Amino acid sequence: MSVLLFGITVGLAQPGSLVAYEYLGSMEAGEIETALNIAFGPDAPTSIYSISMYSVAYEIQKSDGTADTLSGAVAFPHDPTRAFPIASYQHGTTILDNAVPSITGLSPENFEIIFIAIVASSNGFITVFPDYMGLGISDGYHPYIIADPYTLAVTNLIRAIKHLPSEIDPGESFQWNNQLYLLGYSEGGYATLAAQKGIEESVLDELPITASFPMAGPYDLSGTMVDYFLSIPDxxxxxxxxxxxxxxxxxxxxxxxxxxxxxxxxxxxxxxxxxxxxxxxxxxxxxxxxxxxxxxxxxxxxxxxxxxxxxxxxxxxNTLLDWVPVTPTYLIHGMGDDIVPYANSEVAYIDFILGGALDVTLVNISESEGGHAEVALPCILYAYETMLLYQAVSPKGDIDGDGNLSENDFDLLVQSILNGAALGAFETWAGDWDYDGSHSIFDLTAISLAID
CATH class of the missing domain: 1.10.260.160 (434 Repressor (Amino-terminal Domain))
Known part of the structure; x- marks a missing residue:
């Protein structure tokens, strides 16, 4: 059986498989810099890389065992000599099927998505955007503020994205270096913490998270949110x-x-x-x-x-309490939030700390910055700037993925050549200095010279 999506025909596959893809557009680094300077003036974020964006379709298996095809998008920097982290951005509330990342792409009509795409990807992140179950090409109603479907959307999109480089033009290909970041605002904040919880509880060995940035989400549904709904007249x-x-x-x-x-x-x-x-x-x-x-x-x-x-x-x-995050987690929230009260993040922070979490930070954005809509950009910029502190961009030879060439990288390549040590996709790419598809004495010599 086959299905026609995004203009190509492919067979139905396993959860996490890439079903289809379509090119959405590109922006040159100079073009991005000009756009950001116009929007933000002297405080504009920098841009280093040109970027491309694709929509993708991918398979999931729902909790009832049935399959569904979801859609999403990926924006990535242009530099085939380097490997980059993945940043999964979970978007805020939308209920329109045609207002999702896989459709709006780099269009200015969806500021949230184009801003994240051009800022993060032009600075060395492979940025992925799940549309979510029930939005985009997915059938049925979107399960809004229900935890498990967000985990399915995020984890399987990341798996599918790993297959895309082998399908597209090699000149526009990209490589993931195994760093993974999660971030999102409002519904996206809830989706981020839900996906983090789901990953940590079931697939952390496969998808270790470098840092997570849930922003302004309704994490305390049964407490803070119910009390809020029952206490206000409108x-x-x-x-x-x-x-x-x-x-x-x-x-x-x-x-x-x-x-x-x-x-x-x-x-x-x-x-x-x-x-x-x-x-x-x-x-x-x-x-x-x-x-x-x-x-x-x-x-x-x-x-x-x-x-x-x-x-x-x-x-x-679907209240996201009573678990202990192991990932460095930044709960970012505006204190003047009039839609999703700040107490959601405060309650979650206290719950996590009392549960024994060792690396959770509560970041409050001043009430003077405004309400839920107004404080979105300050929250996202804080998350982005903090994410940069963790970021590693890996050149060829950086087998340990720390962003630098060292004796440890040399030793890992020696083990691969002499002992046939099993390496993952990134490590295999990093050790293949001469791009011949294998590890050899020529790669070892080149890395040794680069270290010296």
Whole structure:
């Protein structure tokens, strides 16, 4: 069986397999620098490399055992003589199927994605962007603020991206050096911490994370977020709440039961509003100021008073507490956040520290910077600048991936040649100085001379 995606035909494959890809565009380093200078003036981030961007389709296996094809994008620097880290950026809330990274690409209509792509990739990161399950080409509703699907989207996109260099023009190829960063804001902050948790609990040996930067996410769903929704008369983004309730029922129950929880008009309308063709602003225009008013009165009463209510249980199931991160983790949040309260990050930080986490940092952005929307850029810039402190860009010969050539690299190559020591894809690339597809005395001599 085969499927036609992005203009090429390929066979259906295993989870993490690259199904299809399409070129989205390129930008020269000078072009990027000019654009950043116009946008930010003298404080503009620098740019070193020209970049290219591709959309990709890849396979996952859902928790029920069924397969799905997801989409995403990757932007990478141009320099075949160096290997770069992967930075997986999880985007903020969108409910439009055509507003995802694999479609908007380098278009200025999606500032969040183009900004991350040109800043991070032009400074030596292979930047990947999952669209998420239920968005882009994926079937069904997007499981909004549900932890496991984010892990599936992120981990399998990273696996798929490793196959892309062998498919595209060698002149535009790239190499990953095994460093991995996770970052995202708002829904993307939640997705980042959810993916970090999922990776640490199940595939950390395969995908060790160098550092993680969850920003302004609703991590404490069953505590901070429920208390916030129940305590305020209105909410600035009511469609967020409707989306959580609707997709939690879809994921954990059945949409046939909408009329058991929602007022009749909303039970009939929600499936249409969240079909991927309506924007959040459209839905907000229809919503009551208090988004919980779309619930039946008895549902709201039970939700308020009963911790065993269906929605309280699903929110608790997806609260990202009661685990201990082992990755260096920076919880970044604006103290004046009016959409996702700062307490989410504060509660998570305290929970992690009390649990024994050794490398978790709480970064608060001043209330004077503004609310959820206004503080997004300061949060992202803090994450990016901190990520640069960890970054290693690996030249040929850097087999240990620390960004430098040393005697240790020489010794590792000797072991590979003499003992047939098994090396991974990056280590094999790094030791192959003369690009002949093997390790030999010629590579050893070249690396020795480079070290000297």
């Amino acid at each position: 909410y600035p983004q009511p469609f967020y709440v409707a989306n959580v309730l609707f997709t939690h029922l879809d994921y954990y129950g059945s949409l046939d039961d909408l009329d058991q929880y929602f007022l009749p008009a909303w039970a009939d309308t929600l499936p249409i509003l969240f079909d991927g063709t309506h924007s959040g602003w459209e839905i907000n225009d229809l919503m009551p100021d208090n988004p919980l008013d779309i619930l039946l009165p008895e549902t709201l009463e039970e939700f308020t008073a009963d911790s065993s209510h269906f929605f309280r249980v699903t929110l608790a199931e």
